[in-house]
Amino acid sequence: MRISRRTLIAGTAGMLAAPAIVRAQGSTPIRIGEINSYTAIPAFTVPYRMGWQLAVEQVNAAGGVLGRKIEVISRDDAGRPPDAIRLAGELLNDQKVDLLSGTFLSNVGLAISDFAKQNRKLFVAGEPLSDALVWENGHRYAFRLRPSTYMQAAMLVDDAAKLNAKRWVTVSPNYEYGQSVVKWFKQLLAAKQPGVEFVGEQWPALGKIDAGATVAALAQAKPDAILNATFGPDLTNFVRQGNTRGLFEGRGVVSVLTGEPEYLEPLGDETPEGWIVTGYPVDSVTDPTNKAFIEAYKAKFNELPKMGSVVGHALITSIVAGIAKSGSVDTEKMADGFPGATFDTPFGKANWRALDHQGTLGTYVGKTALKGGKGTMVDWRYVDGTDALPPDDVVRKMRPA
Structure with missing residues (x-):
């Protein structure tokens, strides 16, 4: 199926036209x-930026929202929470942005x-996976797009159980994301x-x-998986290091x-080969929505999208x-209007859950393989x-009242 960039933008205009022209403000x-x-x-955030740049272009070509174009004012936090907070203040007070968005690391997102x-300002988190963002520390003004650490673990646990492995070891970065992944995987398995x-x-x-020392310590525990x-x-x-030292041989x-x-x-x-993973098989997806997104992305950037591209676009x-559902960019109206809103993504339709402001965007589960x-x-x-x-x-029970 061949889908031109012009066709995709026209299709996007059709999807967005009804809510976009609610009223001009x-x-x-x-x-x-x-x-x-x-x-x-950069491996994730550069494709992510390209994804949101494409979406901004498509939305504005379709007429914007509420009769207005959208504009993204972007800043680099360098992975440091204090810098992110300083930049958020600058965006809010000097740039007069209507809402905040983005972030990658869970500690920065929190x-x-x-x-x-x-500051009673809406924040739409794209990538941070910490469940605390919408559960333990959730609040009226915070929304999160990607599948969380709980969701990622839940997506993998059925296949993990099929390994029938009794003795497990874990390796995970020592900050909020990694700690949360391990916690939920242990409980669910x-x-x-x-x-x-x-x-x-x-x-x-x-x-x-220190990959050599890490691999040696894991091997010493004699795990099954x-x-x-x-x-x-x-x-x-x-x-x-794991390949060199044979850590993965005979283990799930x-x-x-x-x-x-x-x-x-x-x-x-x-x-x-054979690892059970979450990811994005961009080279083999066949559904029309994904293919249309890939076609438009390649037309603009001359390369295949990555998962970051999907997150940025969505x-x-x-x-x-x-915003279209809220009919306004007033913060309180958006906080009331975002819950329940349905939106298009490269992976199909998703929505903002009213219960906890978690997005229902999913992901792919499969196995790694080596080809060519x-x-x-x-x-x-x-x-x-x-x-x-x-x-x-x-x-x-987890989310504050």
């Missing part, structure tokens, strides 16, 4: 303040969420497979893994995020849908975010 653009770790985590709460044991843990600092939550250069170093590995192109591609011919469409000297995902399936969330009564 002046000719000035709606300003979205966006903060992210561009210099600290810091901006607290800032938004104190123990419920699914009574009698499972976790016999070792490694907590390398983000970006500073491994949970990995490292990503980026830490993942590459861990895989290289469950690995969060590893199937995302930005983390899988750098592994090249060192990609371990961040903008989710904000536009929330490159890593890829095989035997994959899409898991809708709605299907990876705990029962509503459990969420209510």
Whole structure:
């Protein structure tokens, strides 16, 4: 199926036209303040920026929202919460943005969420995966797009249980995201497979893994299977040392995020085969919505999108849908209007849950494979975010009233 960029923009205009022309509220653009770790985590955040740039172009070509164009004012937090808070203040007070968005690291996202709460400003988090953002520390003004650490673990646990491995070890970066992944995976696997044991843990600092020592410590525990939550250069170093020392031989590995192109591609011919992963099989998806997004992205940037591209694009469409439903960029009206809003993403339709402000965007689950000297995902399936969330009564107990 060939879909031209012009056709896609026309289609986007058709989808957005009805809510976009609710009523004009002046000719000035709606300003979205966006903060992210561009210099600290470029493998993800650069494609993410390209994704939101494409979405802004498409939304404005379709007429904008409420009769106004949208404009993104972007800042780089360098992965540091204090910098992110300072930049949020600058965006709010000097740039007069209508809402805040973005962030990558969970600790940065939680810091901006607290800032938004104190300043009564809407914050739409794109990438931070910490469940605390919408559960324990959730509040009226905070929304989160991506599947959380609980959701990522829930998507993987059925396949993990099928390994029938009793002795597990874990390796995860020692900050909010990594701690949360391990917590939920342990709880969910123990419920699914009574009698499972976790016999070792490694907590390398983000970006500073001593991969040789980490691999040696994991091997010493004599595990049957491994949970990995490292990503980026830490993942590459861990895989290289694990391959060299035979850590993965005869052991099942469950690995969060590893199937995302930005983390899988750098592994090249060192990609371990048969790992159970979450990710994005961009080279083999066939559904029309995904293909149309890929076509438009390639037309603009001359490369395939990555998971960051999907998150950046969906961040903008989710904000536009929330504004359209709210009929205003007044913060209190958006806080009332965003819950329940449905939006289009490259993976299909999703919505903002009224219960906890979690987005229902899902992700793909499959296995790693080596093809033509490159890593890829095989035997994959899409898991809708709605299907990876705990029962509503459990969420209510975790979220503040």
